[in-house]
Amino acid sequence: MSNRENYKAGFLGIIGQPNAGKSSLMNYLIREKISIVTSKPQTTRRRILGLHSETAGQVVFIDAPGIVKSTSGLNSFLQKEAEDVIRASDALMAVLSISEDSIERNQEIIDMVTKSRKPWFAVMTKTDLTDKAHRINLLRELIKKNGSSALAVSIKNTTDEDRKLILDECIKVLPKAEAPLYDTELFTTENVKSIVEEIIREKCFETLEFEVPYQLAVQTRKFDEDAKPCPKIFVDIIIGKETHKPIVIGKGAANIKKIGAEAREEIQKMMDVDKVYLELNVVVKNNWFENATAMKELKYVINTK
Template identity: 50%
Template sequence: GKSSLMNLLVQEKVSIVTAKPQTTRRRVLGIVSRDEGQIVFVDAPGVLNASEGLNRFLSQEAADVIEQSDVLMAVLSVDMKSKEMAEKIIQLVDESKKPWFAVITKTDLKDLERRVDVIKELCAKHKSCFGVVAVSTKETNGQKALREEILKLAGLHLPITPEPLYDVDLFTPHSMKEVVTEIIRERCFEILHHELPYQIAVRVQKYDESDETLPKIYAEILVAKASHKPILVGKGGATIKQIGIESRKSIEEVVGNQVFLSLEVSVRDNWTENKKLMKELGYVVE
């Protein structure tokens, strides 16, 4: 999906990747800097229609990203539930009056090849669509060429600026605490998948780098109901231990050295409707 594509383009892990849909919570920025210039990709939450709580925040995040971007990339998966869903996304980006192109994902899925042509035909009806690329982030063959094709398309309509928006050595402007938060949340979804409710959040309470050889990270996983806590903890603490081990390994890949990671699970009743707590977690709804 969108997040796998983001990581492919940036060549670093910046977005949460999981088989569970609608897991991107806030906009995630990934930076590609080359001699020709700099492209900042923004992975936004999927499009939702909502007026309350967390879903309202997700909906507003998606709308803000569309409004603030120079070029839009519509990510259309061949396994969408219906043709109408693809049409809705195409209509949304087209109505923005901004140049846009489409990337068709999951083209490796068997028996769905015909849908690639259907999506291409839908895009061809709109003059503001200036390109369509079909990709599979799971198939390694040809990924380099596909990445180059997408980067070339993305750069066609970007404005010329006197200097890069971000330091050319950065692949994301997000703090390490934010990156760690997303890694832990990804591992929760990956390990539990269907068992795990959407209403979980991760908060890094402390990121201690006083010992450069072994940074210490203390994080809290929040659930919205008491009945959800045993799912995360597991029998004899086995599940939370597995989440911790796999999260730590992923964090170490990003930071380039060993880390100490401590996880605890806390119940915050209906936190997705608690504006104060949502603000503390970074889900601000004005």
């Protein structure tokens, strides 16, 4: 493989507005769920790497948080994380949703990728929204005007042909390489503990409302994958306000039981085991999302370089 003249490999940053469908698209392309997906915007908080390998090359997808504009706290970390992904990538895929009411919001993403001067292309998402169908041609023209091609996809109604078209375009924009960057049997560089934390955070987003999931973090206290008779996982759900604790727990512990049950089922499937012992503990760290030290402890560290 390393001697193939046209072999390509590199990092492809996935850039878009919050809730544009970036994580769903990456999961679909690598055929594994490694990025969490919810109906709420700004679910992705840190870059996640997904790998697709084939004869023609290897694509290392970097799923970035949605673009936000903020200079403080957790949102500042999210903004810097997205900007760092652009800098770290060899090429970019702009994910533009036709559900976006403001054309300026999609133009912002296009401006960011063109400013990087890196090879890029665009994927239009949520094209199944029939009441927004008129926007497809408008968005396609906008992308063409900015010097790139556009593919259209609906994750709900997609085909293997759609997937191949996107993957072919991904490989096309990557640099030539002598060999893959990672083992071709891998589909992610994430470890099991990180994936478990993301699964639990996803269930929190799905169960809880308003600002609560946005001011919440997940931290593993103990992870014993080799415990008998089953793996044992102890996790803290960190919240920013004392008033959020009864909301997370729920009446009669309904919410925390629901989060635990749904997370446990998905973790067992991911780890390919019959049973997992999962213990969730709700911990209050006042306004952790505005405290640099607390954010660092939770691995939300802003790179100032």
